[in-house]
Amino acid sequence: MDTNKKTYILTGSSGSKLGVLDLIIGCLYRHECYAYEIHTFDDNDVERFFFRVEFHYIGDGEFSEESLRSQFADRAKAFDAEWDLRDLSIPDKLVILVSKYDHCLEDILHRYRTGAFNIEIPAIISNHPDLKALADWHNIPYYHLPITEETKLQQEAEVWEIIQRVDADLVVLARYMQVLSDDLCRKLHGRAINIHHSLLPGFKGAKPYHQAYEKGVKLVGATAHYVSKDLDEGPIITQLVEPVDHTYTPEGLIAKGRDTERLALVRAIKLHVERRCFLNGSKTVVFPGH
Amino acid sequence: MDTNKKTYILTGSSGSKLGVLDLIIGCLYRHECYAYEIHTFDDNDVERFFFRVEFHYIGDGEFSEESLRSQFADRAKAFDAEWDLRDLSIPDKLVILVSKYDHCLEDILHRYRTGAFNIEIPAIISNHPDLKALADWHNIPYYHLPITEETKLQQEAEVWEIIQRVDADLVVLARYMQVLSDDLCRKLHGRAINIHHSLLPGFKGAKPYHQAYEKGVKLVGATAHYVSKDLDEGPIITQLVEPVDHTYTPEGLIAKGRDTERLALVRAIKLHVERRCFLNGSKTVVFPGH
């Protein structure tokens, strides 16, 4: 295969019915699109069929994305399909929300800088000024929007205005120590990822490492999940752990846990950006990536 | 060092005070005991000092365990010390409680049979007859003590009678699907280990894998812990995890989780038998072993 060809991804879900896969593969075939990576998942509980197909156009002429779209759209209705076709050369636009901790932000920025994911970062927003220098060094606009109890909703409105203005594909809460309102959670449904510093459902809420210390657990971990209005309850994307023991103080657990937070978060971002993650009720379908 | 010498272990805890370590090491030195492996932990929160010292007698004469004991006992009082001296060549006596699942039992018996731990197993007790053949094959007495709601206390009394009669050092609940009474928990304080099939504190109680399925977690795990009267709340000894994804049914989670259950349990047993585990309130101190 000529890997200089543009990469497209067709993703979606449909009812669990005979014919949907034939439709997908047939449409691609007739458009001279070579599908080299296919993932599917059939959820028996809810009778939904999830799919992700990565392909190149390998014909001699010009690939007509429009023709593929319209042919597929017509017939997909019969299968109760929701779907998306995406040219993977177009980078996703990420808006990052942070407070004062920089370990997750720095890891995202390092991978962004070295081309590890195909993203743009048009805005970093924080309720504190501390991480401005790091943003500046990466030439990324930094919005310092402080929060007080009185200004919380006003601040959120400003956050939302920025998200809309830069046309963000994804919002990442990289240890943003604020709870989003139900309204903003709803607006960001399926396109906001949070990192929680515990292995959910253990240790929800505040100070999970202190809870872990009190409990005397032998593993600490982190959970990247889609944001939902119920705090720390959103669909889980990735989870990682590290072994610990009785010699760890809460501070030691925090330090060790950070190694899981940043990795769980950057992996979730990469999976999302590569269109490998699907919401499935309160759970996710995550096709394997790297 | 001559490894044919008998191995002794001195374990215990004391107040966090200057002098206790000098006392331990000094006593051993004066008795010509070479301490080649020492672990200590000072818990700042509760001002307790935990210690485990493994040693050989290397003098030319006869080692007087009694002399060491009495010398140490006298002086240890000043440090509010609880301690134990043990000749490691004497095997621990394990009583195993099971129901119908054999994966944990089989792993314990395999290691027992191949000499991986220094134990004897004078009794396997079950509320079902299913695993008798496995016990028979290992020449271990199997006590089938069925339970009904009415006979629960009577059955427990019989269990306790066997534990006492065989003079068990340790009771292992190897997927014993019964809740012990508060009274029996109290009697077995610090010498009964349970395996719970989740990563506590997540998914306490019944059907943890089904809970994990509903939640859509990306890791399943198991927790070996000392039994306490609060169900699934006892001090944690070991925890292990395995990665899973959306393709796992509850049955798939159960199967994968078993690989963590049996390993977490046999490792906890080995750590306990080698006197590496200490109760420390609702937590444990576990010095590293293999």
Add this chain to the structure above:
Amino acid sequence: MDTNKKTYILTGSSGSKLGVLDLIIGCLYRHECYAYEIHTFDDNDVERFFFRVEFHYIGDGEFSEESLRSQFADRAKAFDAEWDLRDLSIPDKLVILVSKYDHCLEDILHRYRTGAFNIEIPAIISNHPDLKALADWHNIPYYHLPITEETKLQQEAEVWEIIQRVDADLVVLARYMQVLSDDLCRKLHGRAINIHHSLLPGFKGAKPYHQAYEKGVKLVGATAHYVSKDLDEGPIITQLVEPVDHTYTPEGLIAKGRDTERLALVRAIKLHVERRCFLNGSKTVVFPGH
């Protein structure tokens, strides 16, 4: 989907050409076969396309396996395809070769006994009598075929005769401490799995744990691989590791390593039996399983 339907698996590889996937999916569609799990891999280096499709027949009539086969066979030629269609309800027949160590054998037998894989075990062959009792307990014929330098080829001929007689689908070397002849390796190409007790390519050959001890590594591991005539060089299926440190003697490494050997081996067997493994030159393609 009605999960009482028979499960079939279509596996194979073809040239990396447009049309092969359309052929597969189209054939299944026309035969009213619902493909709910599809894995594909396109190897750019060798221009080969690997596929595995799991499906049920969901029509009202009777599924004609023959019709599907003949329709697919005709057209698959154009794609240089090698393929196989299998009714997953038919168990694979495993022949197990062992010497004296029982940890891998016992784990396989435990999973066999509890239905964790869909297999039959018509023969266990060993050059030692030691594990006969374990085989007997599982009602599996045990062939004790001793080896001396002089009788090696004769013994191998007997091994081969048994493999043929029981019509083995897979031969598993579960710590069989003998090197197979080139001839037998060739005959068993792609259907014999060995477990090597190191993380290959580190520590090939004899006594890998002793080599690991001398080297002072901080991880030990095991590698399950297809048997090839070059010792410890066959295509790798699974690899697992466990952390170790300076306190491990060679015996300690052996004990810890066993936990990786048996798990790496049983997982490789399960992946093979579920038709998730493909030879790809000196490497494998292994589609994810549980």
Add this chain to the structure above:
Amino acid sequence: MDTNKKTYILTGSSGSKLGVLDLIIGCLYRHECYAYEIHTFDDNDVERFFFRVEFHYIGDGEFSEESLRSQFADRAKAFDAEWDLRDLSIPDKLVILVSKYDHCLEDILHRYRTGAFNIEIPAIISNHPDLKALADWHNIPYYHLPITEETKLQQEAEVWEIIQRVDADLVVLARYMQVLSDDLCRKLHGRAINIHHSLLPGFKGAKPYHQAYEKGVKLVGATAHYVSKDLDEGPIITQLVEPVDHTYTPEGLIAKGRDTERLALVRAIKLHVERRCFLNGSKTVVFPGH
């Protein structure tokens, strides 16, 4: 314990003889030093006893480090002891050597900046100019010392001059793509750490990820080790792995492997700086840290 007290660490090794531990603990006791963390290891093969004791002075007066040193020094001779006493409040001085890759450097600098290790970094040296901006941003002097085949020894002399001038405690090769001369290796014996991007002893030398790709391994890893004159053969400190599969290209392996490189390296640095690592011939003794 009053944790505001200065922390000292006594480390060393001696012959495996009765009395050395009594000497250590006795000296500390007589100086009113409370030893709260002790690690020991007795290597039977070479009859060497390794020790690390962390302690505070808890007397009412002034701690006389000199008195402790002299008392200990006198008596330690009888045990063929090499030892060191260190005030842990004094930061280690690290010199970092890099080429163009920044993932390891950035991780070290992040932890340095956020106080995760107690170090100073008086110099970053590179044969390329690329990472100057990163050094500048952390206010660390950056020395660009290019190498050609002709200037290699001259360049090394300059490197050595800087190491001496800043009085470096530790030299870290954070993906420095140059082989040090035997002479410099000897000068840096026991105080230079390299990160090799494979799980040694697998895949020594150049392009280990490409070797791993050709071999088709299912795990990639990294090894942090002390530098020795035999390339990629120095005593191993830490090793980490990540699972991979057939879908990884060499570039994919490189990307995934980096997550192990940086973590293996920063953990090795932390263990060294906290005086938990000891050379033991071609191996290490590494007492557990966080």
